[in-house]
Amino acid sequence: MATERLYLFDTTLRDGAQTSGVDFSLEDKLQIASMLDSLGIDYIEGGYPGANPADTELFAKDRKLKAHFTAFGMIKRHGRSVENDPGLQEILNAKCDAICFVAKAWDYHVRVALGCSNEENIEGIRQSIRAAIAAGKEALLDCEHFFDGYKTNPEYALSCAKTAYEAGARWVVLCDTNGGTLPNEIRQIVSEVVKVVPGTHVGIHAHNDTEHAVANSLAAVRAGARQIQGTLNGIGERCGNANLISIIPTLMLKSHYADRFELNISSGKLATLTQVSRAFDELLNRAPASQAPYVGESAFATSAGIHASAIMKSPDTYEHIDPEQVGNERRLLVSDQAGRSNILAQLDRLGIEVEKDDPRISTLLSVVKERQTLGYAYEVAEASFALLAHRTLGHVPEYFSVESYRVMVERRYNAKGELVTVSEATVKALIDGEITFSVGEGNGPVNALDMALRKDLGKYSHYISDLTLIDYKVRVLTGGTDAVTRVLVESGDAQGNRWFTLGVSPNIVDASFHALLDSITYKLHKNGAPHP
Numbered sequence: 001m002a003t004e005r006l007y008l009f010d011t012t013l014r015d016g017a018q019t020s021g022v023d024f025s026l027e028d029k030l031q032i033a034s035m036l037d038s039l040g041i042d043y044i045e046g047g048y049p050g051a052n053p054a055d056t057e058l059f060a061k062d063r064k065l066k067a068h069f070t071a072f073g074m075i076k077r078h079g080r081s082v083e084n085d086p087g088l089q090e091i092l093n094a095k096c097d098a099i100c101f102v103a104k105a106w107d108y109h110v111r112v113a114l115g116c117s118n119e120e121n122i123e124g125i126r127q128s129i130r131a132a133i134a135a136g137k138e139a140l141l142d143c144e145h146f147f148d149g150y151k152t153n154p155e156y157a158l159s160c161a162k163t164a165y166e167a168g169a170r171w172v173v174l175c176d177t178n179g180g181t182l183p184n185e186i187r188q189i190v191s192e193v194v195k196v197v198p199g200t201h202v203g204i205h206a207h208n209d210t211e212h213a214v215a216n217s218l219a220a221v222r223a224g225a226r227q228i229q230g231t232l233n234g235i236g237e238r239c240g241n242a243n244l245i246s247i248i249p250t251l252m253l254k255s256h257y258a259d260r261f262e263l264n265i266s267s268g269k270l271a272t273l274t275q276v277s278r279a280f281d282e283l284l285n286r287a288p289a290s291q292a293p294y295v296g297e298s299a300f301a302t303s304a305g306i307h308a309s310a311i312m313k314s315p316d317t318y319e320h321i322d323p324e325q326v327g328n329e330r331r332l333l334v335s336d337q338a339g340r341s342n343i344l345a346q347l348d349r350l351g352i353e354v355e356k357d358d359p360r361i362s363t364l365l366s367v368v369k370e371r372q373t374l375g376y377a378y379e380v381a382e383a384s385f386a387l388l389a390h391r392t393l394g395h396v397p398e399y400f401s402v403e404s405y406r407v408m409v410e411r412r413y414n415a416k417g418e419l420v421t422v423s424e425a426t427v428k429a430l431i432d433g434e435i436t437f438s439v440g441e442g443n444g445p446v447n448a449l450d451m452a453l454r455k456d457l458g459k460y461s462h463y464i465s466d467l468t469l470i471d472y473k474v475r476v477l478t479g480g481t482d483a484v485t486r487v488l489v490e491s492g493d494a495q496g497n498r499w500f501t502l503g504v505s506p507n508i509v510d511a512s513f514h515a516l517l518d519s520i521t522y523k524l525h526k527n528g529a530p531h532p
């Protein structure tokens, strides 16, 4: 049977940015967009150009993405022409491939919130879609409160959808904006919509207020919709949006969908899903949900006991999919053998060559396991893992050593009588048999320590001259008896390389020190710095 194409539209950077406690920087947004692009998402909604400086800057950037980078914004305001609506003009002129407009599809909202007539709203939809197409963009319309609108006035909701389609919209997206609609209702209403707008032009945007956002998205697909909107890990305001991380494997691995549909995601990319999900949580600086379907740490952790031997013999008796298909792993069977193949796969991915039966693999495995219990998370700090692996295999020399360091924080009045907080760090390092002392000052202890560390590394200095710190994240882990701090540092260089290193310690400055040291050593090794 010929398969039909389903399109994925990610709105993490737009609707997901409404999540309480989430505040994406421009760097975050670019990193998330590149993650989504590499996964094979068809549309990436970047935000609302003109609404805030970060989004405006994002849309001005050269992004080099394969996905359709999409701007979001309101349709033309009533009482104004397309040319005379500055907000609309900003969106039309944004550097993007597609524009997703939002319009009210519930007559009650048109009356109460917009204060215009139903016809004026319809006209606004028509003119905005046409203007987007005239500006050379693909046009989409998010029909806000579509399902609630349909329940009270089906003719009007349908006429909004039909108007957008007839004006040339590539997609008419039905939004369950308050997230209260149930799967059976979604299926029934979408079946009515596809009689007016072909399903190959219909999308679904579901919210999770009844824990049905994923089920609602699938129900819409079964009724004929062919675009699904959602977010990474289901973030979004209130209870979140439809979770693409759950939807993607269901569509690709469950035969009911897999036999009928295809996505722009290869099975190889599907195997990175767990990593994508966890890297995204790390970026949000929050702990991944261990019970997350498909990608959670517990997703394939069947409790031992009577099932254990059966799972050993035949995993498919207790698992609905093979965890490796989504890049996850079976927890019960994290025997040395499973752990070994996991490590080998990581080494292979990093291009580190080693014989499969090399005894040093076991050493590396036990070090990784031991450090994991201490709070290290190597899946988010590949450079630290690569360094550890290279060290275990004897590839990395000790270029230099830090004999001691001291960091001082002082709050005092300066000469102008202003209260200031200053930090100073002193590092005593051993380089090429010689002791050096370096002093650094900074606005904080970590900044001062970084300055002092990099100030004078003798013959190694020029190998790290272009090293820059891009981001710094702190997480306090409270699992054991004492809280420990995990610091994740993102570094970059002039060639545009990016790498993540980490440090774990009960002391935040010390955790930062280890992460900084790893970053410098990683850079020296990568640049082929000579042995001491």
Ligand SMILES: [Zn+2]
Residues within 6 Å of the ligand: 015, 177, 205, 207, 241
């Ligand atoms: Zn939404």
